[in-house]
Amino acid sequence: MISVTLPDGSVNEYSAGITAGEIVIDIEGRKHECIAAMVDGSQSDFSTVLESDCSVEGISGFSDEGIHIMRHSAAHLLAQAVTTLYPDAKPTIGPAIDRGFYYDFANLEDFGESDLKGVQKKMHEIARRNISVERVECSEAELGEMFSSNPYKMEIINDKLEDGAGSTIYRQGEWYDLCLGPHVHSTSKLMHVRLTSVSSAFWRGDQSREQLTRIYGIVEPTKESLKSTMAAIEEAKKRDHRKLGKDLQLFHVDEEVGQGLILWTPRGATIRTCLQNFISEHLTRQGYSQVYTPHIGKLDLYRTSGHFPYYQDSQYPPLVEKDMMIKLANEGCTCGELANLMSAGDIEGYMLKPMNCPHHIKIYSSQARSYRDLPLRLAEFGTVYRWEQSGEISGMTRVRGFTQDDAHLFVTEDQIAGEVLGCIELVQVIFEALGMSDYRVRVGLRDMDSGKYVGSNEKWELAEKACRDAASSLGVNWSEEEGEAAFYGPKIDFVVKDVIGREWQLGTVQVDYNLPERFGLQYKGSDGEMHRPVMIHRAPFGSMERFCGVLIEHFAGKFPTWLAPTQIHVLTISEKQVAYGQDIAAKLKSAGVRVELDDGDDTIGKKIRMHRKFQPAYMLILGDDEANNNSVSIRARNGDQRADVAFEEFLAELQNEIHSKAATPALVPPQSN
RNA sequence: GCCAACGUAGCAUAGCUGGUAGUGCUUCGGAUUUGUAAUCCGACGGUCGAGGGUUCGAGUCCCUCCGUUGGCUCCA
Numbered sequence: 001m002i003s004v005t006l007p008d009g010s011v012n013e014y015s016a017g018i019t020a021g022e023i024v025i026d027i028e029g030r031k032h033e034c035i036a037a038m039v040d041g042s043q044s045d046f047s048t049v050l051e052s053d054c055s056v057e058g059i060s061g062f063s064d065e066g067i068h069i070m071r072h073s074a075a076h077l078l079a080q081a082v083t084t085l086y087p088d089a090k091p092t093i094g095p096a097i098d099r100g101f102y103y104d105f106a107n108l109e110d111f112g113e114s115d116l117k118g119v120q121k122k123m124h125e126i127a128r129r130n131i132s133v134e135r136v137e138c139s140e141a142e143l144g145e146m147f148s149s150n151p152y153k154m155e156i157i158n159d160k161l162e163d164g165a166g167s168t169i170y171r172q173g174e175w176y177d178l179c180l181g182p183h184v185h186s187t188s189k190l191m192h193v194r195l196t197s198v199s200s201a202f203w204r205g206d207q208s209r210e211q212l213t214r215i216y217g218i219v220e221p222t223k224e225s226l227k228s229t230m231a232a233i234e235e236a237k238k239r240d241h242r243k244l245g246k247d248l249q250l251f252h253v254d255e256e257v258g259q260g261l262i263l264w265t266p267r268g269a270t271i272r273t274c275l276q277n278f279i280s281e282h283l284t285r286q287g288y289s290q291v292y293t294p295h296i297g298k299l300d301l302y303r304t305s306g307h308f309p310y311y312q313d314s315q316y317p318p319l320v321e322k323d324m325m326i327k328l329a330n331e332g333c334t335c336g337e338l339a340n341l342m343s344a345g346d347i348e349g350y351m352l353k354p355m356n357c358p359h360h361i362k363i364y365s366s367q368a369r370s371y372r373d374l375p376l377r378l379a380e381f382g383t384v385y386r387w388e389q390s391g392e393i394s395g396m397t398r399v400r401g402f403t404q405d406d407a408h409l410f411v412t413e414d415q416i417a418g419e420v421l422g423c424i425e426l427v428q429v430i431f432e433a434l435g436m437s438d439y440r441v442r443v444g445l446r447d448m449d450s451g452k453y454v455g456s457n458e459k460w461e462l463a464e465k466a467c468r469d470a471a472s473s474l475g476v477n478w479s480e481e482e483g484e485a486a487f488y489g490p491k492i493d494f495v496v497k498d499v500i501g502r503e504w505q506l507g508t509v510q511v512d513y514n515l516p517e518r519f520g521l522q523y524k525g526s527d528g529e530m531h532r533p534v535m536i537h538r539a540p541f542g543s544m545e546r547f548c549g550v551l552i553e554h555f556a557g558k559f560p561t562w563l564a565p566t567q568i569h570v571l572t573i574s575e576k577q578v579a580y581g582q583d584i585a586a587k588l589k590s591a592g593v594r595v596e597l598d599d600g601d602d603t604i605g606k607k608i609r610m611h612r613k614f615q616p617a618y619m620l621i622l623g624d625d626e627a628n629n630n631s632v633s634i635r636a637r638n639g640d641q642r643a644d645v646a647f648e649e650f651l652a653e654l655q656n657e658i659h660s661k662a663a664t665p666a667l668v669p670p671q672s673n
Numbered sequence: 674g675c676c677a678a679c680g681u682a683g684c685a686u687a688g689c690u691g692g693u694a695g696u697g698c699u700u701c702g703g704a705u706u707u708g709u710a711a712u713c714c715g716a717c718g719g720u721c722g723a724g725g726g727u728u729c730g731a732g733u734c735c736c737u738c739c740g741u742u743g744g745c746u747c748c749a
Contacts, residue, residue, distance in 0.1 A: 102744095112677055113743090199744030200676035207746050211676060214744065242742095246684080255722085255740050311749060313674095355749060389674055389747060390740095398748085486749055505748085537749090574706040601706060609710045610699090623708050635709060 005055035021046025034058030061221030071096030074219035081122035092152040100218035241552035260393040260400035267565035293359035356382035369523040379407035396549030427507035444484030463511040488514035561617040573623035636668035
């Protein structure tokens, strides 16, 4: 007999050799919703045989661990279905991910979305057959034999397994896969699966290797949960900033202007202006000096900074000086030669600036600096241009021209910690003001194995420590991530997810010992000696484009009153109130409120319907009653109403709401019913 | 950049196996003057992303390019 500790703390005796699954059934009953077991705190199959004392509990298909196991098992099911239908396809890897699972296949070319249906049907068929999933221990030799026809699996076996060590496979019917598990015990647990998309991926994430076909899917424990998950995905798509940006007329991208180049239309520009004003207030408060610099700079500047050689592939090609072009043309230079000269940097010219720092550095060095000048904080809404890969460009979140709410702080070594702290506090203030609480903080550190970084070890150590210290003082969870540093220094990033689960870096604070050295920056210390300042790069929004894109999704287009492109839409009931409507609109306008008037001859129902799509904070409905009382009826976005409010009272409340940057419009109290 | 899918008026969409484009909303004109998610009638608006090809004939088939979407890779 063995003693098994159960979830409630009690201890039961079972005969040795019992399986984890049998115990789960014993404690949870036959109708349990568990799909695997936790044995001594580690995830295990139901089939795990227990020979000694331990603790056992079930893992529900609804728990985080449970859904992860189901996803992983569903990936196996997918691979089984694909290899059944496409015998030449070679399964490679197929993990569970945040929102579901995928499996990558080689030899599955020309597979498209339209093929998903058939595969999904086959998956359901296999699931219905209730095939048991077995774990089998295998020696290295056995594995070699079983996977001999699959070079990808063999590569994993050869790379990941210690010499001589075996591993496990999971078998379901004829099909089996190399895997550590655990898995659900039967394919029948995977009935509620849906394939969502097909795309491609490189084998082992390496661009130089084979391109594989990747199939994505989601799986849920029940029919209902699958349905609600699918509904949630659909719902999220409605918040996509690309869709809302069009519906609310916030921005436009025109292919004749260029991919990834955002045209801010009036309504979107209003939001941006409000945000920039908001930041500017904080800049003044925090002792920043605002500067302006041009959009281009000489190539040599970026040779000195290192950006030109380092990021050459992701920059717009240089603008070559006219005289140089003429000279080269007279010398018979071919286009090919010109391209070579450009990429080698053996040519003079200008570049669209990919970064603001070199310009700001030149402002620093335009004067002799003393320790009394530091910290010197130079801020600019600086527009930069980067040649992002065409396949990467997306809406406002990944673009080729964008404006950073940038600043560079020139500080002494002693000031680093305090200034980094000030920077991340600013980021926090902004996130808080906008109600963006769903972000993660990432401290990007060097990848010790990579040679791409510049600067000495000691300086990196110091900078990394400053970042860690600042992050831990934040009072929120943060993680260290190797290899996420910039080439010149470590950084603290604020990362948020968009509606379809993609992560975007917004605010960032970076410590940089490198550029001051490259540019030979100096200041005279109190000791009379010359010292080198340290730079801090920081952008609380990151870029205005990306931030606004994320913000559109965050608010689902329903911006708080202070940010709403149009705050009030005034709608008249009939032509009898046209004069009153114009009067109210004019008064609001002169009070600084962004207002739109509709005194046309549509019915009020039609007007509301038409104006709703622009999501003003409030609509004012003006009929005879209001005109007679010098009042307004306020209609909130959700349709709630507050009738017959004296205009002056409304205006005072509205202005208060705007000035306080209230997170949500609240002039109409929520109505019960 | 790579793989796949897609690209019809401002927006949303119909158009089967090829025979010279329909609809709704918007807009404009007219009628109506209407209390909180679409009043009625009429008109304008597309040559079907661009270019080339096959065909008697292409939105519909083929090729190239541009763009969009989903991923991969990249991201100062």
